[in-house]
Structure formats: C-alpha cells, structure tokens
Amino acid sequence: MKHKISLTLIALALTGSMALSSCSLVKPSETTEETTAASTTEATMTESASESTTESETEATTTTSETTTSETRVIEPITPPEKGCAIEFPDREVYDYKMDLKFDPKDQTIGGHVVFDFYNDSKDTWNELCLRDYPSLFDSEKVYATGLKKGGGLTVISNIKDSRSGSLSHKRDGSDVSVVWIDLDKPLAPSEHMTLEYDFVTMIPNNPDRFGVYGGIYNVCNFYPILAEYVDGGWSHLPYISEGECFYSEISNYHVTIEAPKAYTFASTGSEVSSDQSGDNLIHKFEAPFVRDFVFSTCEFYEKKTNKLEGVDVNVFYSSDKPAQLEMNGVVDVCFKTAETSLKAFGDAFGKYPYADLDIVLSELAAGGMEYPNLVIITNDVCHDYVRMFRSYDQLEVCLAHEIGHQWFMGIVGSNSAAEPWLDESITSYTELVYYEYVGGKQFENQVMGYTSKDWDMSALDRDKDENSGYYVDSPYSEFATDMDYVSMIYGTGKGFCYQMEEAVGRDEFHGALRAYVHKYAFTNANTKDFLAVLYGVVGRDNDKLNKIINNMLRTKI
Ligand SMILES: [Zn+2]
Numbered sequence: 001m002k003h004k005i006s007l008t009l010i011a012l013a014l015t016g017s018m019a020l021s022s023c024s025l026v027k028p029s030e031t032t033e034e035t036t037a038a039s040t041t042e043a044t045m046t047e048s049a050s051e052s053t054t055e056s057e058t059e060a061t062t063t064t065s066e067t068t069t070s071e072t073r074v075i076e077p078i079t080p081p082e083k084g085c086a087i088e089f090p091d092r093e094v095y096d097y098k099m100d101l102k103f104d105p106k107d108q109t110i111g112g113h114v115v116f117d118f119y120n121d122s123k124d125t126w127n128e129l130c131l132r133d134y135p136s137l138f139d140s141e142k143v144y145a146t147g148l149k150k151g152g153g154l155t156v157i158s159n160i161k162d163s164r165s166g167s168l169s170h171k172r173d174g175s176d177v178s179v180v181w182i183d184l185d186k187p188l189a190p191s192e193h194m195t196l197e198y199d200f201v202t203m204i205p206n207n208p209d210r211f212g213v214y215g216g217i218y219n220v221c222n223f224y225p226i227l228a229e230y231v232d233g234g235w236s237h238l239p240y241i242s243e244g245e246c247f248y249s250e251i252s253n254y255h256v257t258i259e260a261p262k263a264y265t266f267a268s269t270g271s272e273v274s275s276d277q278s279g280d281n282l283i284h285k286f287e288a289p290f291v292r293d294f295v296f297s298t299c300e301f302y303e304k305k306t307n308k309l310e311g312v313d314v315n316v317f318y319s320s321d322k323p324a325q326l327e328m329n330g331v332v333d334v335c336f337k338t339a340e341t342s343l344k345a346f347g348d349a350f351g352k353y354p355y356a357d358l359d360i361v362l363s364e365l366a367a368g369g370m371e372y373p374n375l376v377i378i379t380n381d382v383c384h385d386y387v388r389m390f391r392s393y394d395q396l397e398v399c400l401a402h403e404i405g406h407q408w409f410m411g412i413v414g415s416n417s418a419a420e421p422w423l424d425e426s427i428t429s430y431t432e433l434v435y436y437e438y439v440g441g442k443q444f445e446n447q448v449m450g451y452t453s454k455d456w457d458m459s460a461l462d463r464d465k466d467e468n469s470g471y472y473v474d475s476p477y478s479e480f481a482t483d484m485d486y487v488s489m490i491y492g493t494g495k496g497f498c499y500q501m502e503e504a505v506g507r508d509e510f511h512g513a514l515r516a517y518v519h520k521y522a523f524t525n526a527n528t529k530d531f532l533a534v535l536y537g538v539v540g541r542d543n544d545k546l547n548k549i550i551n552n553m554l555r556t557k558i
Helices: 004-015 033-045 323-350 394-405 421-439 441-448 483-505 507-521 528-539 544-553
Strands: 095-104 109-119 126-132 156-162 170-173 176-188 193-203 211-214 217-220 229-231 234-236 252-261 265-268 271-278 281-291 296-299 302-309 312-319 357-363 369-372 375-379
Touching (some): 126 234, 156 176, 252 265, 296 312, 296 375, 302 323, 323 421, 369 394, 375 394, 394 421, 421 441, 421 483, 421 528, 507 528
Parallel strands (some): 312 357
Antiparallel strands (some): 095 109, 126 176, 156 193, 170 176, 217 296, 302 312
C-alpha cells in the first residue's frame, strides 16, 4: 500500500523527535499528537481521497478476515533455510495472462485483448467468476485539487468468452462498480481448467497518484479486470481503499505487449524483452513470471538509468521535463545505493530477490511511495530541492527501502491486504529496521528509537485491566474508526510489534523465522495463522516474553 509511514516520519522529522507514542496502542476515536500531525500532512497530500465511490464501510459478501477460521494448527519444528538462501520459482502450474494492449496518450486510454488461462484452485465448484475492475471507481465528473477534471470512467468490458461454452455476459455489483460478476454457463469444477477471453478499454484519469496521469507521467496500475481471490467458500471483494489497499490476487505468469507512440519509455513489472516498430508506434513486449499483478509507468520524457546490483537490473526512471532535473544525479545515486543495500539486507534476512529486474519510478504520488511487483513508485517530492531543505535524502532512503521490502511481503508472499493489513504493512515497516540493522551505527539507533521495549513494553500490556485497550495489530482495515488510527496502528505500532518480537527471540532467530515464512509461502497467499505457525515452529512456544507480546497485540490465536 501507499507508504503512509513516511508521512508519519516526515511529521516526526519536522518536529525533531521520534515517535515514542507511535508504539502506544491507538484506541478507537483517540489520536496522538504524532498521528494528528501525520494525518494533517496526509490530508494535504491526498486531497483526492474522495476518488473512491465505495469507501463506505459496506460489508462485502465474504468475511473481512480469514483469521476467524477455526482450523487447528499442529506446530511442527522448522529449521529455517540458510541466511541469504535462494528463493526458487515454484515448479507448479500458475495462472497465465496474455495481454495485447494499446496505450493511447491522446485519449488517455489503455485497453486490448486478454487471454486468461486458469483453473479452479478451490474445493468448491464455481458457478460464477468475480473480477476486480478498480479503474471504474475513478469518477469522470470529479475535479481534482489541481483544477483538472479527473477524466476517468467505467471500464468497457466486452467480447467475454469461455473456452468451454462460448460467449458470456457480465454485470457489475450493485454496491460496488469495481466488482464484476460473470455467470458461467458451464460450472467450473475443482481443478478444472478454462480460458477466459475478454476485451477492455480503461480510461486513465488526471490524477497524480498510483493510477493516473500528471505532469506527463502515466502511472497505470491495477488497470485491467483481474480475477479476485476465492477464499473460504466465497469470492473476496472488499471495498477499494484510497488510503490503503485491498489488492488480493494469485501468482500468475504475464505475457504482455503494449503498442505505444515511439517517444514513450516504459517501466513495468517483469522485463521488457523486445520493442518492434509498427508504423509510428513501437510494440513493447514484456515477460513477467510469477507475479501477482502487472503494472507499468510511462512518460515521453523518462530518463532511464540502469545498474546491475546484486545480480538484479535496477532501473531508475524520472522525467527530464522537471525543474528538479539538476538535482537528479544525487537522487539517482541515493536510489541505487539504497536499492543495493536493500537487496543485500533483505536477501540475507529473507532470501535473495528472485526476479531479474527492479524498477524505481520517481513520480507524482499522493503518498510517499507505492509498491507493485518488480516496480516501486516514489513521490517526486523527495527529489525537489526546495523540499530537501527541510527533508534530507533520509526520507527517500527509508521510503525506498520500505517499498523494496514489499517485494518480499506483498510480492513474494501475498496476503489479504484489507483483511489483514499488518501482514503487508506492519512487517514491511519493520523491514525498514532490518535495512538499518544492516547499515548499523547511529542511523540504526535513530530509526529504532521509539519502537523498542525500553520505550514501551508490549509484553506488559494488561488488556483485562483496560477494557478499552485499543485495536489489535491484526485488525482489518474496516475496523479502524479513522485513517489516522489505521496508519498509526499498522505502520507505527505494528512496526514496533515486529521489532519487539525480534528483541524477544533475538535478531538471527527472528530473521530466520521470517526467512522460513517466506520460504514456505513464497508465491502464495498467507494469513496470520500461517505466520504464527512458522514463527512458533522456528522459535518454539516457550518464550514467555514473546508469548505475552503476541497475546497482547494479536487477536489471532493458534
Ligand atoms: Zn507499505
């Protein structure tokens, strides 16, 4: 999700103190000074928060969390893989998207033909499919704070075909236009395969964010109708979260072509393997194996700098049509240095980054950063020299390390980011500390301040004595009364929670548990029970301090 902790950090940096109280429990309808400050910044930077038409707390038809399942877990002892181990692509069949697309900057559209091969990976027969179509939430009539009309609209989906039965129709959910239902003429039995074909055309809104165009940079993310997750007997389709994420999908292989005017340079998930001339256009071809989404960012004025770091092609993209250009050499250097340190630190702790490419896009963005498979977007704000008068490159460094941390916790191990946001954002916020543990010295001391058990001991909380002792770290997004509460709990307290688990068991042991978790659930989706089963399997169940921390901070028990 959007990297809100950077905003908290920005607010704290401005006040010259770290967040002692960001490790305190946030109670419903209560806020701390720090979260108020962060939220003020956030509100200033995200005036388009109303972009979603479905931000009400509408209940989806599926459960808000899988943590409520009552399965019993047997804790098997686990020996973690070696530090710095490889993460191998799985030797099994995965879903497969073939997309032949055309990007039209004049009309601000992206669309084309999709051939999607998949199978029923559940124990239930599927009578219908659920696709998510997030672009349709961007209303064409709303005017952004910049004065631009948003220019979005409903995605046109047509020519839907089932390889087994022929043409199909679709309908949108009455309470959420981003939920698209397709009734199958022929039900899909467990393990049965089918190919779904469809055409779509999506409008790209005027929006300086993860989906939209602004200043000539097109960030085109979550842009095509994608199959939702089928979990516990139903399709998961929790509402879109403008200030967070609801993205939840299966690992797939993507084979994508995008036809675009010649001047446009592309950053994307996966690797660009060729570009062939077609009249005045180029057809760019991308291969993206074992990822849970495909996104791209493009611009006429993109400069692309490439460096081979830790065996990975790291590409930094920025627009040369920017007043900050004179500053870009310094910014690009910081990006490469941070990427290299991240790949080393996270590779040691969680297993080596398994992909060939990592793209870093410097762009307008409402929040500090946003993560996608093999591609991260970092706000241009951190590059502007007038901003740097107040914020050092430290903000760029911590934000970029966080988004790269998501490559493991979102990208490699997926989760339901709306139902259990802590698995996505709290663990990734903790990876900021893993990064600085690797860097060491004063920088680590500064970063960890406020999150340690010396600052506030989570094992000492007594929920029985305090009936209103606040949210649990594993609360779903829908339970938080305000976005401030969500940000403070998931990014602040959740980060401290992970660090205090590390303190309780020791750094090497905790990194080992995370490595075992990544190893076991690589290229699948995990939940809190999965996490706990691996943690206990590695460190055992007799660590009193750890047990108290978990018992106090997580609602989920195994
Ligand atoms: Zn994040």
